[in-house]
Each structure stands twice: as C-alpha cells, then as structure tokens.
Amino acid sequence: MTTKTTGAQAVMKSLVAEQVDTIFGYPGGAIMPIYDALYDYEDTIKHILVRHEQGATHAAQGYARTSGKTGVVFATSGPGATNLITGLADAMIDSTPLVCITGQVDSKLLGTDAFQETDVVGISMPITKWNTQVTRVEDIPAAIAKAFYIAKSGRPGPVLIDITKDAQFGEMEFQYEKCTTIRSYRPKPKLNKTLLEEAAILINKAKKPYLLIGQGIMLSNAEQELLNFVEKSGIPVASTLLGLGAFPNHHPLYAGYLGMHGDYAANIKTNECDVLVAIGMRFDDRVTGDVSRYAKQAKVIHVDIDAAELNKIINADVGIHADAKEALTLLTELVHQKEHSTWLQEFRDLKKVEVETLQKSTDEAFNDEIKMDEVIKMLSEITNGEAVVVTDVGQHQMLTARYYEYNKTKSNITSGGLGTMGFALPAAIGAKFGAPKKTVIAIIGDGGFQMTLQELGTILQSEVNIKIVILNNRFLGMVRQWQQMFFEKRYSFTNMVSPNFIALAQAYSISAKKVEYREELKESLLKMLNHKGSFLLEVMVAKEENVFPMITTGASVSEVRLN
Amino acid sequence: MKKTYTVSVFTENSIGMMNRVTIIFTRRHLNIDSITASESEVPGVFRYTIVLRTTKAQIEKVIGQLEKVIDVIKAFVHEENDIVHQEIALYKIRTETLTNGDVEKVIRKHHARVLTVDSQFMVIEKTGHVEETQLLFEKLRPYGVLEFARSGRVAVTKPMKELSAYLEEI
Numbered sequence: 242m243t244t245k246t247t248g249a250q251a252v253m254k255s256l257v258a259e260q261v262d263t264i265f266g267y268p269g270g271a272i273m274p275i276y277d278a279l280y281d282y283e284d285t286i287k288h289i290l291v292r293h294e295q296g297a298t299h300a301a302q303g304y305a306r307t308s309g310k311t312g313v314v315f316a317t318s319g320p321g322a323t324n325l326i327t328g329l330a331d332a333m334i335d336s337t338p339l340v341c342i343t344g345q346v347d348s349k350l351l352g353t354d355a356f357q358e359t360d361v362v363g364i365s366m367p368i369t370k371w372n373t374q375v376t377r378v379e380d381i382p383a384a385i386a387k388a389f390y391i392a393k394s395g396r397p398g399p400v401l402i403d404i405t406k407d408a409q410f411g412e413m414e415f416q417y418e419k420c421t422t423i424r425s426y427r428p429k430p431k432l433n434k435t436l437l438e439e440a441a442i443l444i445n446k447a448k449k450p451y452l453l454i455g456q457g458i459m460l461s462n463a464e465q466e467l468l469n470f471v472e473k474s475g476i477p478v479a480s481t482l483l484g485l486g487a488f489p490n491h492h493p494l495y496a497g498y499l500g501m502h503g504d505y506a507a508n509i510k511t512n513e514c515d516v517l518v519a520i521g522m523r524f525d526d527r528v529t530g531d532v533s534r535y536a537k538q539a540k541v542i543h544v545d546i547d548a549a550e551l552n553k554i555i556n557a558d559v560g561i562h563a564d565a566k567e568a569l570t571l572l573t574e575l576v577h578q579k580e581h582s583t584w585l586q587e588f589r590d591l592k593k594v595e596v597e598t599l600q601k602s603t604d605e606a607f608n609d610e611i612k613m614d615e616v617i618k619m620l621s622e623i624t625n626g627e628a629v630v631v632t633d634v635g636q637h638q639m640l641t642a643r644y645y646e647y648n649k650t651k652s653n654i655t656s657g658g659l660g661t662m663g664f665a666l667p668a669a670i671g672a673k674f675g676a677p678k679k680t681v682i683a684i685i686g687d688g689g690f691q692m693t694l695q696e697l698g699t700i701l702q703s704e705v706n707i708k709i710v711i712l713n714n715r716f717l718g719m720v721r722q723w724q725q726m727f728f729e730k731r732y733s734f735t736n737m738v739s740p741n742f743i744a745l746a747q748a749y750s751i752s753a754k755k756v757e758y759r760e761e762l763k764e765s766l767l768k769m770l771n772h773k774g775s776f777l778l779e780v781m782v783a784k785e786e787n788v789f790p791m792i793t794t795g796a797s798v799s800e801v802r803l804n
Numbered sequence: 805m806k807k808t809y810t811v812s813v814f815t816e817n818s819i820g821m822m823n824r825v826t827i828i829f830t831r832r833h834l835n836i837d838s839i840t841a842s843e844s845e846v847p848g849v850f851r852y853t854i855v856l857r858t859t860k861a862q863i864e865k866v867i868g869q870l871e872k873v874i875d876v877i878k879a880f881v882h883e884e885n886d887i888v889h890q891e892i893a894l895y896k897i898r899t900e901t902l903t904n905g906d907v908e909k910v911i912r913k914h915h916a917r918v919l920t921v922d923s924q925f926m927v928i929e930k931t932g933h934v935e936e937t938q939l940l941f942e943k944l945r946p947y948g949v950l951e952f953a954r955s956g957r958v959a960v961t962k963p964m965k966e967l968s969a970y971l972e973e974i
C-alpha cells in the first residue's frame with residue numbers, strides 16, 4: 242500500500258533520489274511547506290542558512306564547481322526569488338549546474354499581484370538554461386527529475402522550478418523516475434570522426450601549434466585526456482580565466498593565462514601560431530581583444546559541446562561539436578608524437594621579458610608597500626598551488642589568476658563571464674562544502690567584500706572553515722586603474738572607506754588579523770592557514786598598483802602592454 | 805547586408821514558449837516583422853514562422869541560440885527563394901458599397917473572395933504575399949474599409965525533405 246505524500250515531501254524525496262546532500266537557502270511564506278518537510282531530513286541533508294538569497298546562489302555555485310555536482314538552492318517567492326537573479330545570471334554565463342527551487346503564491350492567486358507574487362519564471366527566462374512553474378502536485382517529481390538532468394548534462398547551467406503553495410500542500414502517490422532523455426534536447430553530440438581526422442592532419446602539419454583551453458575541460462572531466470594529448474603532441478597550452486586549474490601550471494608545456502590581463506607570451510603567440518586549437522572555451526571578448534585582428538594567420542580548430550559556440554565569435558576552419566573528453570581521446574590517437582622546442586623557447590623568451598619589465602616597474606613604484614601580487618605569490622608558494630582559491634572581481638582577481646600557480650583541477654572558483662562583485666565570500670562557503678578536505682581561500686577586494694559581507698553570519702552559524710584574505714587598497718581598484726589610464730585620473734567615486742574589518746570579523750566570532758608591513762606577511766599567512774576554523778586576514782596593499790600586462794579595449798592580442 | 809529571412813521553429817507545446825522564442829530576438833535587438841504560431845502536422849509540436857530583416861551572420865547565431873532552448877525541437881532559416889509563403893487578409897466593408905459596380909471589379913481583379921455578406925457589412929478574404937494584400941487594401945480604401953486584419957506569414961520549404969524528415973525523427 243502506498244501512503245500519500247505531500248508536494249513538499251515529494252520535493253524532499255525527489256532531492257534524495259538525486260543524491261542531494263547540501264542545500265543553500267532561505268525560508269519564507271511561499272516555501273514554508275517545503276521547509277517544513279526539510280525539517281525531517283536534518284540527518285541526511287545539510288541545509289546552509291545564508292544571509293541573503295544571492296549568497297545562496299553563489300554558495301551553490303562554489304559547491305558545484307568544487308564538487309562537480311549540481312548545486313541546490315531554496316528561496317521563497319517575491320523578494321526571495323528576485324534575490325536569486327544575479328546568481329542565476331552568473332551561473333548561466335559560467336555554465337554552472339544549479340537547481341533553484343522557489344516557492345510561489347497559491348495557483349489561484351497567480352496574476353493577481355498577490356502578496357510576494359513575482360513572475361520569477363518570466364524574469365529568469367533569459368538567464369536560466371530551463372525553468373518551469375509547477376502548479377499541480379503530481380507534476381513535482383517529473384519537474385525535479387528534468388531539472389537535474391538539464392542542469393548537469395551537455396553544457397551545464399542553472400535551472401529554476403517555481404512551485405505554487407497549493408502544489409506543495411497537495412497530496413500524491415510518490416514515484417520517482419530519473420530523467421535520462423528529452424526529445425527536444427540532445428546534450429550529447431555524436432563524435433564526428435572525419436572532422437577529428439581533419440583536425441589531426443592540421444595539427445600534425447603544424448610548425449607552431451597552440452592550444453587554448455577553457456572550463457569545458459573540467460566540466461567534461463577531461464583533465465587526464467588533456468594531459469595525454471598535450472604530452473604526445475607537444476603543443477603549448479594556455480588557459481582562459483575559468484580554465485585555470487584544468488592543466489597543471491607547473492607543467493613545462495603550460496604557456497600561461499589568456500586575455501586582457503593575461504600573460505604576455507600567451508597573448509602574443511595567439512597571433513603567431515599556425516594552428517590554433519581551442520577546446521571547451523568560447524572566445525570571450527576579454528580573451529580575444531579585437532576579433533578582426535585575432536589569430537587571422539592561423540587555421541582554427543574549435544571543439545565545444547555547445548554547437549552555438551562554434552563560429553559565434555571566431556570562424557573555425559574545423560568546428561567540432563563534441564564533448565571535450567571524447568574529442569581529446571580520439572585526437573590523442575590521431576596526432577603524432579612531437580616536440581616543438583624552438584616554438585616553446587619563443588614563449589620562454591617572452592616570459593622573461595614580461596617578468597623583467599614588470600619587476601622593474603613595480604620595484605620602482607612601490608618600495609615599501611605590500612603589493613597584491615606578492616601576497617598571491619607567497620600564498621601560492623605556501624600552499625603549493627594546491628588550495629581551492631576563490632576570487633572576487635577586480636584587480637585582486639586578475640592578479641590571483643596571474644600569480645597563483647593552479648596545479649589542481651576545480652581549484653579556481655571565480656565569476657568570469659558576469660564579473661559579479663560579492664561572489665567570493667558566499668562562493669567560498671559553498672566551495673568548502675563541496676570540497677571539505679581542501680583548504681579554501683577567498684581572495685577579495687575591500688569593495689567586493691562589502692557587497693556580501695553579511696555571509697559572515699553564515700560562516701558563524703554553519704561553522705564552516707574558510708580563509709578570507711581582503712586585499713585592501715582603499716579603492717575600487719580596477720575601476721580606478723581605468724580612470725587613471727583612460728579618464729585622466731579623474732577618480733570619480735572609486736575611493737573606498739571601509740569599516741574596521743577585524744572588529745567586524747570578531748563580531749561574528751571569526752578570528753582576524755590585519756597586516757600592514759611586509760615583515761609580518763608570511764607569518765600572518767601561515768597563521769591564517771594553520772588556524773583551526775575560519776580566519777580573516779586583511780592585508781593593506783599599495784593604493785595605486787596597476788594590473789599589467791593589459792590589452793586595452795579595441796586593441797589586438799599582439800598589442801598587449803607591459804606598462 | 806540585410807535581407808529578409810523566414811525562420812521556422814518547431815517546439816514543444818509548453819507554457820511560455822512564445823516568450824522563450826522571442827527573447828532570443830529581443831536580446832539581439834532584432835525586430836520581428838511577423839510571427840505566426842500553431843500546431844504542426846505532428847500533434848503537440850508547434851510551428852512558429854518568423855519573418856525579419858537581418859544579416860546572414862546574425863540570423864545564423866539566432867538559429868544556434870534558438871536550438872539551445874530546451875523545448876525547441878529544431879529551427880531552420882530560409883531565404884525568400886527557398887520557400888513558398890502566403891498570408892491571409894480580411895477586409896470588412898459596407899454592403900451598400902457593392903451597389904457601386906467598381907467594388908465588384910476590384911474583388912474580381914484581385915482574385916479575392918467574399919466570405920460573408922450581412923445586411924450591413926461584408927467580409928472579403930484575400931490570400932497572397934504582403935504586397936498583394938496591401939494593394940487590395942489600397943484599392944478598397946476609397947470605398948471605406950471598416951476593418952482590416954492581416955495574418956503573419958506561413959511558409960513551406962521548396963526542398964522535398966528537410967522539415968518532415970526532422971519531424972519523423974521525433
């Protein structure tokens with residue numbers, strides 16, 4: 242005999258069927274039945290009570306990115322639901338799998354401007370991979386099954402299910418069937434062998450082949466296949482911001498970080514290679530600079546699981562709609578064992594120019610003050626490039642991408658496509674729940690920290706152990722840099738007055754320390770890392786350090802500037 | 805170079821589908837000239853026919869984005885020469901104008917037909933390309949058109965297989 246299940250219980254049972262172990266959320270009227278059902282799952286499912294629903298989405302993103310699983314979010318209707326929007330947009334553009342469940346007013350009240358009624362399905366349509374509203378209790382399990390399938394398959398993304406309160410209260414006979422196919426959706430492309438053979442011919446003939454990788458490598462779990470391919474073909478590898486970590490940065494074939502604040506060699510060589518292989522990356526404008534002067538000399542091979550990315554920005558000579566792991570496996574069989582020592586030497590020569598030039602100009606400008614990049618370099622050294630590093634948005638983010646030596650996969654969590662300030666603190670909390678054994682370090686600017694600092698309360702309540710480094714330059718540094726370079730140093734509203742971060746942390750029972758002098762930097766970083774439990778370290782850094790190299794707007798990758 | 809393109813989109817019949825289809829155009833600042841939607845020959849599968857002027861590069865990206873929408877089964881783009889298309893227009897005029905023999909001539913000349921005649925008004929139907937339905941409108945206008953309504957374009961493709969093959973697959 243089957244017993245009746247309420248819609249709210251059906252939500253919980255469905256989540257259990259999807260092996261959900263962690264939920265980030267915030268209750269409210271329209272989702273109360275689900276929270277009531279959640280109360281019985283205290284032993285099996287961890288619910289992290291955030292301090293703002295945006296924090297729930299970013300935490301779920303951090304969780305998804307370190308664990309490789311789908312992040313789950315609960316929020317109530319109206320303001321709860323609208324607070325999810327930034328995180329949904331961020332997850333959408335950075336291909337992060339999320340299932341967000343929002344409560345909604347009773348179905349009879351839909352469209353009446355009822356209390357806390359918002360058309361969240363309408364609002365979130367362009368920023369979700371899929372969304373739906375459930376008004377009938379019997380539709381709940383199938384909607385959740387579909388949501389998990391869509392979020393994680395193909396190119397991952399966020400999904401939202403809006404469940405009316407009457408559907409949560411309704412009763413049904415619970416049955417769960419996992420979703421494995423949707424007729425209008427084909428997430429797994431068939432591998433086209435002929436195209437890969439064409440690609441291999443180009444690669445085998447190439448004198449100066451160059452490989453660009455993105456997050457797609459990690460999303461398809463193709464790290465080992467990538468390593469095999471690179472070591473056989475001898476092709477230097479550069480990474481996008483989100484791809485960092487997919488290939489060990491200490492590897493001799495690692496050629497650097499791409500884009501606006503990327504490495505000198507990595508950018509310049511894009512316009513000198515003869516065959517450009519791009520895998521699991523989407524030629525974002527921050528990577529390409531001026532597209533009309535991007536890799537024009539090269540034959541382009543582009544592999545992506547999202548067919549719409551092929552020929553979207555850069556026309557591919559060979560566009561391959563494929564899963565990175567499958568494509569790399571076959572490609573490795575097809576390419577010749579090679580070494581490209583002179584070509585590699587050219588990268589090293591440029592690297593030397595970069596290091597010397599940057600060193601010289603920063604040494605001259607900032608003798609006594611701590612610079613952001615030295616903090617990052619030191620942190621990288623102490624942690625062996627093996628920590629999970631979560632960054633916010635701004636100068637500190639770019640410098641971390643440049644100077645942290647990412648040697649482990651899924652260790653770089655940042656908001657790439659959307660550039661969401663306030664991302665790092667909640668994302669780091671989620672990242673730790675996704676990778677409990679790893680050291681998780683959030684690196685945040687003085688500006689961005691103040692966008693979501695209420696999540697210190699989440700740290701307090703959930704007793705999560707994360708390390709927070711605030712790089713305090715007393716400026717919205719990245720914007721200030723642009724004002725200096727392009728707006729005649731008119732520092733319009735970029736100076737930042739901050740509270741006493743140490744006292745603030747202490748108010749939340751989080752140990753904290755402020756570093757002002759270089760001599761205390763190393764011991765303070767060690768103290769932070771060795772501390773049991775969360776720790777906040779505020780490092781006072783030079784006010785007007787600039788991030789270089791830089792490809793200015795409209796410039797081509799070969800015009801990357803060192804100062 | 806901008807040209808007129810006809811986009812055919814086949815979708816599931818889910819709530820909000822029209823919105824999911826049109827926001828792809830909105831996001832690229834593309835103005836839709838006409839849109840029609842109704843069930844296709846396959847029960848439960850809807851067919852949208854969307855006409856707009858844009859560039860080839862832009863429309864190809866739009867097709868890619870449309871196909872990413874989960875409930876979109878398939879999207880195609882056609883140039884004017886690849887399709888046979890038609891629109892329908894209805895014209896309501898006063899019945900008394902018929903006593904003027906010129907109206908009858910206009911109706912005959914344009915191969916329009918009278919759908920219904922009432923003591924007060926009559927409804928004329930004309931199918932054709934937009935220029936043709938427009939021309940009839942201009943010709944009838946002097947006699948007083950009480951109401952005029954025109955559908956968006958419907959279109960089928962000239963190549964034999966393409967669409968039906970796709971629909972069979974599902």
Ligand SMILES: Cc1ncc(C[n+]2csc(CCOP(=O)(O)OP(=O)(O)O)c2C)c(N)n1
Pocket residue numbers: 633634635636637638660661662663685686687688689690712714716717718719720737
């Ligand atoms: C939500 C949001 N608002 C505004 C911006 C624009 N923005 C980009 S970087 C930046 C400055 C960040 O300052 P801070 O957090 O102190 O980091 P810094 O650049 O100084 O390292 C701003 C305002 C943004 N990316 N996100």
Ligand SMILES: [Mg+2]
Pocket residue numbers: 635686687688712713714715716717718
């Ligand atoms: Mg700052």
